Amino acid sequence: MVLALAPALLGSVALFAATDDMGGMHAGHNVKVSAKLVDIVRLATRPFLDVNATAGAGYMPAFGCVSGPDHGAMGIHYINGDLVGDGEVDATRPEALIYEPSSGGMRLVGVEFIVDAATWMKNHTSPPMLEGQAFQFVNSPNRYGIPAFFELHVWAWRDNPNGAFVDWNNKVSCEGQ
Template sequence: MSARPRPLRAAFALAASVALALGAAAPAVSAGPVAPVAGGDHGWPHPDLATSYEATKKYRSEEKAIADGFLRTDVCVEDTSDAELGGMGYHYVNPANIGSTDPARPAAVIYAEEHGSGKRELVALEWVVPDTGQPVPRAFDRDFDGPDPIPGLGEVYSLHAWIYKKNPAGVFAPYNPRVHCGPCPEK
């Protein structure tokens, strides 16, 4: 079981508070396989990632994500352990999508700052499902990570998909060594 950084817990706690206030916790759902995106193969390890891409590509605009109910956070998540796994970035959480395993309805869209410009760019998606004693949730033919605790939500399972920024650790890895919250590291 991996420990989730406190800043991410705080971001999801904020979203959970909003979800509870709105009564918007969504039930877990699943979608069947779909055809890849028209125009070619992205090299993704599962065809449903094409559905995720088509449903979320408009969120390259931070403003569109916010307009569609994703709550902006100003806490950047990065692994600070000796393992130096990299970062996740800034999570924008849509409380209505917490609990979804639908490829088109991630709970969070994740942004990282373009170094030098300060502008945020879409880098990944994340699905979050509260642990209610059910079997481990699955999407894209793989088990979610967790469960891990998030204040306001309790124990949750999560799954990342790095479809907007290449991740040398893998499409479904939680952290990306190419994402950093502070100044770019010198290599």
């Protein structure tokens, strides 16, 4: 399942100067949120502020920057196929890291937690949640051409005027690609 789901998810998702403290503003990222899950994600993903750290941790870039005609953007997803296929969620180990391309390089803006719905439901009686944040269910067939899954975005490194857990972020752009 891991090997079958990871390549499909990689291709499907493609279609579609930090401060020293964890609070307050993040230089170049304008982060003001302080929800517990956001704080956990920021601490866990701090090593990935440098996009070069992704390869050694099993994250691979999907092709292209995900943007919407009227919803802002998501950015470029770097996905860890092993985490996608493990059927579990862990706030310290997101399945995808999301970067915004810019003239200065790639900026980490958030993460996406992704879990195969059938695998999850084999071992659980309700949809996944992390720190009180409910995952969204994406049924199959879907525009990604993959089995049904649960997902949750966390904009830990870029403020989102619509909320820290909303899929699209109006403050993220693909123009730098």
